[in-house]
Amino acid sequence: MLRLPGGNPRTPRHLISAADLTRDDAVLILDTAEEMARVADRPIKKLPTLRGRTVVNLFFEDSTRTRISFEAAAKRLSADVINFSAKGSSVSKGESLKDTAMTLEAMGADAVVIRHGASGAPYRLATSGWIDGAVVNAGDGTHEHPTQALLDAFTMRRRLVGADAGIGKDLEGRRITIVGDILHSRVARSNVHLLTTLGAHVTLVAPPTLVPVGVEQWPCDVSYGLDEVLPKSDAVMMLRVQRERMNAAYFPTEREYSRRYGLDGLRMARMPEHAIVMHPGPMVRGMEITAEVADSDRCTAVEQVANGVSTRMAVLYLLLGGSETALPSAARTEENK
Amino acid sequence: MSKILIRGAKILGGEPQDVLIDGETVAEVGTGIEAGDATVVEAAGQILLPGLVDLHTHLREPGREDSETVLTGTRAAASGGFTAVHAMANTFPVADTAGVVEQVWRLGKESGYCDVQPVGAVTVGLEGKQLAELGAMHDSAAGVKVFSDDGKCVDDAVIMRRALEYVKAFDGVVAQHAQEPRLTEGAQMNEGVVSAELGLGGWPAVAEESIIARDVLLAAHVDSRVHICHLSTAGSVEIVRWAKSKGWNVTAEVTPHHLLLTDELVRSYNPVYKVNPPLRTEADVMALREALADGTIDCVATDHAPHPHEDKDCEWAAAAMGMVGLETALSVVQQTMVDTGLIDWAGVADRMSFRPAAIGRLEGHGRPVSAGEPANLTLVDPAYRGAVDPAGFASRSRNTPYEGRELPGRVTHTFLRGRATVVDGKLA
Ligand SMILES: [Zn+2]
Numbered sequence: 153m154l155r156l157p158g159g160n161p162r163t164p165r166h167l168i169s170a171a172d173l174t175r176d177d178a179v180l181i182l183d184t185a186e187e188m189a190r191v192a193d194r195p196i197k198k199l200p201t202l203r204g205r206t207v208v209n210l211f212f213e214d215s216t217r218t219r220i221s222f223e224a225a226a227k228r229l230s231a232d233v234i235n236f237s238a239k240g241s242s243v244s245k246g247e248s249l250k251d252t253a254m255t256l257e258a259m260g261a262d263a264v265v266i267r268h269g270a271s272g273a274p275y276r277l278a279t280s281g282w283i284d285g286a287v288v289n290a291g292d293g294t295h296e297h298p299t300q301a302l303l304d305a306f307t308m309r310r311r312l313v314g315a316d317a318g319i320g321k322d323l324e325g326r327r328i329t330i331v332g333d334i335l336h337s338r339v340a341r342s343n344v345h346l347l348t349t350l351g352a353h354v355t356l357v358a359p360p361t362l363v364p365v366g367v368e369q370w371p372c373d374v375s376y377g378l379d380e381v382l383p384k385s386d387a388v389m390m391l392r393v394q395r396e397r398m399n400a401a402y403f404p405t406e407r408e409y410s411r412r413y414g415l416d417g418l419r420m421a422r423m424p425e426h427a428i429v430m431h432p433g434p435m436v437r438g439m440e441i442t443a444e445v446a447d448s449d450r451c452t453a454v455e456q457v458a459n460g461v462s463t464r465m466a467v468l469y470l471l472l473g474g475s476e477t478a479l480p481s482a483a484r485t486e487e488n489k
Numbered sequence: 490m491s492k493i494l495i496r497g498a499k500i501l502g503g504e505p506q507d508v509l510i511d512g513e514t515v516a517e518v519g520t521g522i523e524a525g526d527a528t529v530v531e532a533a534g535q536i537l538l539p540g541l542v543d544l545h546t547h548l549r550e551p552g553r554e555d556s557e558t559v560l561t562g563t564r565a566a567a568s569g570g571f572t573a574v575h576a577m578a579n580t581f582p583v584a585d586t587a588g589v590v591e592q593v594w595r596l597g598k599e600s601g602y603c604d605v606q607p608v609g610a611v612t613v614g615l616e617g618k619q620l621a622e623l624g625a626m627h628d629s630a631a632g633v634k635v636f637s638d639d640g641k642c643v644d645d646a647v648i649m650r651r652a653l654e655y656v657k658a659f660d661g662v663v664a665q666h667a668q669e670p671r672l673t674e675g676a677q678m679n680e681g682v683v684s685a686e687l688g689l690g691g692w693p694a695v696a697e698e699s700i701i702a703r704d705v706l707l708a709a710h711v712d713s714r715v716h717i718c719h720l721s722t723a724g725s726v727e728i729v730r731w732a733k734s735k736g737w738n739v740t741a742e743v744t745p746h747h748l749l750l751t752d753e754l755v756r757s758y759n760p761v762y763k764v765n766p767p768l769r770t771e772a773d774v775m776a777l778r779e780a781l782a783d784g785t786i787d788c789v790a791t792d793h794a795p796h797p798h799e800d801k802d803c804e805w806a807a808a809a810m811g812m813v814g815l816e817t818a819l820s821v822v823q824q825t826m827v828d829t830g831l832i833d834w835a836g837v838a839d840r841m842s843f844r845p846a847a848i849g850r851l852e853g854h855g856r857p858v859s860a861g862e863p864a865n866l867t868l869v870d871p872a873y874r875g876a877v878d879p880a881g882f883a884s885r886s887r888n889t890p891y892e893g894r895e896l897p898g899r900v901t902h903t904f905l906r907g908r909a910t911v912v913d914g915k916l917a
Contacts, residue, residue: 249804270806271677271688272758279757280802293806295688341688365693366685 166278166287167467170298170346175322178350182306183319184466185459191228192462202231205472208261210252211290212238212268217433218290218300221457222265225464231472234259249273253282261285263472271295286471294336300432301342303463305350307456308387311428324351329381331357331413332391332440333402335364339432340391344372355381359413361402362393378413382422389430390415390440406439416442420450428452492516492527493907498537498868500858502834508537510864513906517860530902532868536834539842540572540865540903541819542854544635544664544742545718545790547811548574548605550596551589552581557795557885559596562815563603565793565884567910569815570867570900571603573846573854574793578610579640585610585621587629594631602910606851609633611652611663615641620652627659634850637664639718640765642700644670649704653713660850662740664716665704667725668766672696677806679752679767687755689805692767694722701725705732705739716848717741719792721766723776730785740848742790743777745814745821750774750890760801760808761890764794781840782831788844791818795886813884817877819869820896827871828897834871853906864907873899883916 173181191199207226209219219235226233238252249268256264263286266274271293278287291297309318312326328347334340334356347354354372356363367374375381382388393413395406403409415429423429429441429451437443445451493510500506500518507522508515543566549557557565559576566574576593578584584593590607597605609626613619615638626633636656643649643665652663673696678684680691701717705728708715717729720741732739746764751771754762762768780786794811801808822841826832832840846855856862876895879887903911910917 249807250802268804270804272806273804275758276804293688338688341686364685365680365691366682369682370685 165471166274167298167471168275168278168287168289169296170301170342170349173346173349175349175351178302178305178346179320179322181302181463181466181470182309184470185302185306185463186315186319188465188469189315189459189462198228198230200230201469202226202229202472205231205262206234206260207231207263207265207468208234208236208256208259210236210238210256210264210266212266212273213291215267215291217457218267221460222290222464224461225468228461228465229468231468234261249277250280250282253277257283257285263288263468265290267291269293288467288471291338293338295338296342297338298342298346299460299464299467300339301346302467303456303460304343304389304430304432305346306463307430307452307459308428310459311452312386312426322350323347326352326386327355327384328352328387328389329355329357329385330389330391331378331415333362333393333397334358334367334391335362337391343389344370348372355385357381357413359403362397378419379422382419383424385423385427387428387430388415388423389432391432392434392436393440395436395439410439414440414442415445417444420445420448430456432456492525493530493904493909494522494524494527495530495532495537495866495868498532498535499834500537501838502536505533508858508866510904510907513864515858515860515862515864518858530868534870534872535901536869536871537858538570538834538838538867538869539856539858540854540867540905541570541841542845542849542851543571543574543791543793543815544716544788544845544849545639546574546576546793546815547579547795548576548593549580549795551592556797559593559605560600561883561885562793562795563597563600563605564916565813565815565882566603567903567905568883568900568916569817570819570869570903571815572865572867572903572905573604573606573851574815575606575608575635575849577639578608578637579615583610583614584608585613585615587622587625587631590626590631590633591629602916603905604854606635606849607631607633608635608637608639608664611636611638611643612648617641617643617645617648620648620655623652623655623661624659627661634659634661635664635716636661637666637718639664639666642666642668642670644700646703646707650707650711653708653715654711657713662714662716662848664718665700666718667697667700667704669696669700672699676767678755678763679769681752681770683752683755687758689755694724694769697722697766698724698728701728705729705737708739709735709737712738714738714740719744719747719766719790720777720786721747721769721773723773726776726780726785730780733785740787741785742788742845743781743786744792745789745818746812746890747777748774748781748825749821754890758805760803760805761812761888761892763805763808763810764812765810778825778829778831781826782836787848788840789818789822790845791815795884796888797886801888811888813882813886813889816882816884817889817891817896819900820898821891823871823898824896864904866904867900868902869898870901871898873897875899
């Protein structure tokens with residue numbers, strides 16, 4: 153059965169926040185992503201599912217990685233893709249979002265994938281009546297980045313449960329540690345929501361300056377010390393820490409930060425043998441992660457990039473309601489008859 | 490001059506009485522007054538209040554006439570039951586000279602809907618560096634008594650001290666917009682549970698409270714008067730309560746929106762809820778109501794802040810801060826303070842007319858409803874219930890957080906020195 157993610161009654165056809173996904177929504181997306189990943193292993197990687205549909209990548213912030221990932225996902229589903237980069241053009245102030253949205257509407261966008269520096273911009277786009285198409289949040293300010301959380305969960309399920317064994321399963325009982333600049337991280341916010349929904353136990357690790365006031369209401373633990381948490385982690389996600397943060401007195405020096413919160417080989421050895429190291433990229437080697445850890449087998453950073461395409465295919469597929477028969481699994485069932 | 494007989498109104502919520510207005514003054518108050526040749530206003534079931542006084546209004550003229558003018562702003566004020574408003578100084582140019590305050594004062598006179606008492610800037614250009622010519626503004630035709638850099642905080646402790654000292658010469662008061670600037674860089678909403686989740690920059694309560702604490706100590710030290718604008722947190726209430734217990738000359742205002750709305754509304758990312766200081770938590774709202782009831786907070790002030798549609802029709806971070814409030818203030822106060830039993834209508838008269846007029850040293854307003862007093866009066870139908878429709882506003886701007894919300898009470902008549910500015914709920 154086809155189900156659309158986006159449990160928030162105000163944004164039913166959109167993917168704005170990981171908090172809007174139920175456990176079943178999330179598992180459906182992960183299962184669909186697994187099917188999409190299998191397509192990637194076939195000689196012809198393209199599905200006809202979204203032929204004739206238009207997906208617009210509306211990027212108000214530079215993020216080549218995320219844009220390319222969405223672009224690849226849409227193209228593998230045979231959608232027409234329009235890349236609209238608003239960064240650097242004259243449209244830097246508020247009204248531009250509305251004007252741009254109306255332009256896209258006139259072009260007949262079926263889905264708008266939006267990256268914006270202002271928290272809440274995708275929500276505004278989805279609820280303001282400016283456009284009809286589905287809105288996918290590709291990262292807004294310091295709010296959320298739900299497809300990143302989905303690809304992270306997908307990666308964890310594959311590694312910790314198994315690609316086939318994981319189908320239909322969540323992350324019940326898994327212990328996930330997220331380390332770094334929680335305060336400014338949309339990846340952390342989306343992951344806390346999604347991983348908790350999937351039954352995992354999340355611990356945030358950061359210096360107190362980089363944890364938001366109000367975090368005590370989040371459904372997770374917070375620790376200021378990395379070493380005591382590592383042995384109790386099934387996955388450790390290292391977040392990028394921008395060097396500029398030290399200028400605003402969030403921490404004294406880069407060296408002190410990496411000594412206390414960076415992941416090096418010695419620290420990695422404290423993790424359980426099965427535990428993985430994750431990073432949403434781009435990595436700042438020598439800051440939050442050493443090259444030794446980044447290049448080790450336990451680090452899934454490259455895998456996460458590949459999984460991002462499958463996950464975003466699943467999201468676009470489910471949101472735009474591709475016809476049921478075009479589902480890879482359905483196609484396979486046909487062959488089996 | 491014409492005569493008006495208001496028949497059967499409950500003065501300050503008391504027993505029904507008749508009030509006869511003759512020319513610009515209240516001629517007689519009693520029962521069974523003969524109408525004679527007077528125009529009769531039947532007011533059975535309605536509450537008669539002294540004309541409301543707002544200590545904190547942004548009329549935007551000169552400079553931002555696209556959002557409001559003195560004329561449209563005073564029409565909005567009259568609709569809301571106000572007979573006097575204090576026009577804040579953050580216009581373009583800033584009201585930091587005798588010339589600008591006199592211009593605003595004159596525009597108010599010409600409007601005829603509501604008295605306009607200009608507020609003078611504390612510092613030149615609201616820059617917080619050099620005192621504006623406070624004496625010249627006081628001595629001008631505008632007779633400025635209230636000084637404020639509102640929109641910005643006078644954050645330099647020495648400038649604040651000097652301003653407090655200087656205005657003593659003419660019984661002035663400094664109205665402080667309490668916001669520690671470094672603690673609120675990039676601030677978008679109240680810092681707390683909701684900001685953590687929404688990923689919006691936090692405006693912590695301590696940024697307000699630390700300035701208030703400093704300023705009440707400064708006012709005590711130089712024995713002057715300080716007024717706290719739009720007090721918004723439970724902690725600020727505690728500090729003001731403490732200062733008052735010491736006998737220091739500290740007064741404070743609260744806005745209607747801080748008495749009703751909380752930061753939970755920001756979850757909609759709708760910039761109509763973006764305001765400075767920001768909407769706080771339920772606990773803060775309850776503390777503010779409590780403080781207004783027990784007199785720790787002296788008065789209600791609207792902080793009416795009109796903005797054109799495009800400044801709110803955008804994403805949260807890009808939107809302007811502020812809400813219009815003149816036309817909904819009394820209804821919000823009725824809902825949050827009267828209908829909850831925290832204060833009665835005499836309390837409303839005190840918090841929305843007597844006290845603000847006294848703080849601003851405003852003559853002819855905030856007077857009792859009795860014979861010989863200026864006929865600045867507001868008649869309210871407290872039984873009315875209706876959804877707020879911004880299309881019906883007299884203000885040039887529509888940025889209200891109450892659109893579609895049902896609020897109690899309606900101003901049916903407003904009288905400015907005996908002249909009806911509002912009749913049957915419509916501008917005269
Ligand atoms: Zn202010």
